[in-house]
Amino acid sequence: MNLQKIMIQTWAFVIKNWIITKRNVFSLFEILFWPVVGFFSVGLLTNFLDLNADMAGFILIGVISMSVIQVCQIDVAYVLLYDLWSKSLKHTFIAPVHPFQFISGSWLIGVIRSFIVFLLLSFLSILTFGFDFLKPGLVPLTLFLFGLFLISGLIGMSVCILVLIFGYKAEVAAWSITSLMALVCGIYYPISILPSPFHEMAKGIPLTYFLEYFRSFYGFEGGKNLLGWGFGQIVVYLVIEAMLFKIVLRRARKTGVLIKLSE
Amino acid sequence: MGIAVRAEGIYKTFRSGWWGRKQKEVLKGIDLQIEEGEVFGILGPNGVGKTTLLSILSTLLFPDQGKIQILGMDSLRDGHRVREKVNISSGNANFLWSLTAKENLHFYGMLYGLNGNHRAKKINDLIKLFSLEEHQDIPFDRLSTGMKQRLSLAKSLLNDPSVLFLDEPTVGLDPSVSITIREQIQVIQKERGMTVLLTTHNMKEAEYLCHRIAFLKGGEILTTGTAESLKRMIRVGDVVKIEFKGTILEDELIRADGVINYGISGNLCEIIVDDGERRLGNLIALLSQGDLQIKKVTLGQTDLEEVFIEFAKNNDSDMGLCD
Incomplete structure (x- = not known):
């Protein structure tokens, strides 16, 4: 294996997403408008409800995490969506690139974009609501963010898998999976309030553990070994999705999806 | 190779x-x-x-x-x-x-x-x-x-x-x-x-x-x-059209190399040959041997389209592989 070649091939997807992002005015909305609007809507609601600082912090952690994941995962999903919309899918798949290269390349640009979102929102949270995201310290914050980025990669991969199965019909997944996860993982509330099947479901999603871990630094109850569960689940899902991706790509080459989506 | x-x-x-x-x-x-x-x-x-x-x-x-x-x-x-x-x-x-x-x-x-x-x-x-x-x-x-x-x-x-x-x-x-x-x-x-x-x-x-x-x-x-x-395989050859005066030696014409078929109508002879460009010289030489006067010669070459139409028509016929 030629490492330089692998790096160049992976970097191609960073460059592609970056060029399309900088040319597209809507990507500015994705980074600035929606996250900021969402942040202020929820933040001001906490003021109106006169929540104490801890409770407001609980919700702000949720809303910022949600924005970070949404921005990062959409970049991973875009790697195939841009090709789908341009009908150029076959040119990507006739090139000698591995799926891990286009996933990791697009994930990288997603990490950069969502980190910018995180910096912006955490700065605004100190400025407007007096909530300090750095309170837990740099290491816990880094681990928390790394977890969020990996979860975003998993969601983006899921969208790519769905695109290879359902084509255009799967576009909607790019915007809806994160919202569904927010419902189950306790973005705005503890999962203990969820009815039984959803409560169990939440335990099978790594985001639940990362939110509990980070909130534990603000006085909320956290379980034991939350990071272990979070990262452990991520590894398991990564392996499953990698295998699924391979199967689905093989299926796409068998059913002719790659050709149909390029016409 | x-x-x-x-x-x-x-x-x-x-x-x-x-x-x-x-x-x-x-x-x-x-x-x-x-x-x-x-x-x-x-x-x-x-x-x-x-x-x-x-x-x-x-x-x-x-x-x-x-x-x-x-x-x-x-x-x-x-x-x-x-x-x-x-x-x-x-x-x-x-x-x-x-x-x-x-x-x-x-x-x-x-x-x-x-x-x-x-x-x-x-x-x-x-x-x-x-x-x-x-x-x-x-x-x-x-x-x-x-x-x-x-x-x-x-x-x-x-x-x-x-x-x-x-x-x-x-x-x-x-x-x-x-x-x-x-x-x-x-x-x-x-x-x-x-x-x-x-x-x-x-x-x-x-x-x-x-x-x-x-x-x-x-x-x-x-x-x-x-x-x-x-x-060549489907025998849709090129068509040599000859306007002439005199008599064509039909026996010799049909035996000539590359001639697939021919037809005479008045003073116009249409000869189907396998390769017009290659056979034209010999044909003219052959026909000129008698008292025949050649007034005009035109060569119509078959294009692949006609070949394809023939193949499509004769789908079921026995057509072997040709190199």
Whole structure:
């Protein structure tokens, strides 16, 4: 294996997403408008409800995490969506690139974009609501963010898998999976309030553990070994999705999806 | 010369609807052998499976059955290695809309692992080769169809492929652009000596570019051969029309080399020969031997279109393989 070649091939997807992002005015909305609007809507609601600082912090952690994941995962999903919309899918798949290269390349640009979102929102949270995201310290914050980025990669991969199965019909997944996860993982509330099947479901999603871990630094109850569960689940899902991706790509080459989506 | 593409018993059926109940059998046992450096054409009307076959050979699609070897590599097991050595250009080209022509070339160049300086030089050369200089900074969706097609060809040469797949490379282009593209394909193929597998429904294009041609119909290859041999095989010869005064020696005419048939009507004789250009001199010499005066000679050559129509008509007849 030629490492330089692998790096160049992976970097191609960073460059592609970056060029399309900088040319597209809507990507500015994705980074600035929606996250900021969402942040202020929820933040001001906490003021109106006169929540104490801890409770407001609980919700702000949720809303910022949600924005970070949404921005990062959409970049991973875009790697195939841009090709789908341009009908150029076959040119990507006739090139000698591995799926891990286009996933990791697009994930990288997603990490950069969502980190910018995180910096912006955490700065605004100190400025407007007096909530300090750095309170837990740099290491816990880094681990928390790394977890969020990996979860975003998993969601983006899921969208790519769905695109290879359902084509255009799967576009909607790019915007809806994160919202569904927010419902189950306790973005705005503890999962203990969820009815039984959803409560169990939440335990099978790594985001639940990362939110509990980070909130534990603000006085909320956290379980034991939350990071272990979070990262452990991520590894398991990564392996499953990698295998699924391979199967689905093989299926796409068998059913002719790659050709149909390029016409 | 080695074999660049070898396909044996390729079958493909597409399934759709609930539980794949609707089935469409597109390829029914295709065998193909293409030598290195050969330009091979797959000719056939729309919807007969040309693109499906090309997609299978280029690793984009798996067949239901069959074996494929590209440059000696098993393309079903070793697709990744095969993809290093092949590339594709399709008619109605589509690339990333918001990237400029040059950016698209850089992106695909990177997918083939070309590094900075090497990639920049190669892309500049290709831009020059396909006269894309003035359009290199224009986003793909604002390029004309002809420019998109040139870009597609430029992209297909980024990795210096040993086997190039061209899927209807001039479809939808106006005639003058089509001619330019064909000339460019021919020049590039000669310079680089690569194997080209081309699908088209344009007979002139196939005749102009291809060393050998296969007729595809109903998912089967009806026959394979050079344009000339195909014309000979179905005995749709060239027509020599001679206006004359005097008497034609009919016994000698029918025995002459290359004469397939003839007909005389008044002072016009129509002779069907296998190869008009080759036989014309002898024919005139033969007919001039008696008291015959030749007033006018016209040669009408058969084009591949007529051959294809004949093949399509005689689908069930016994047509062997011809080299």
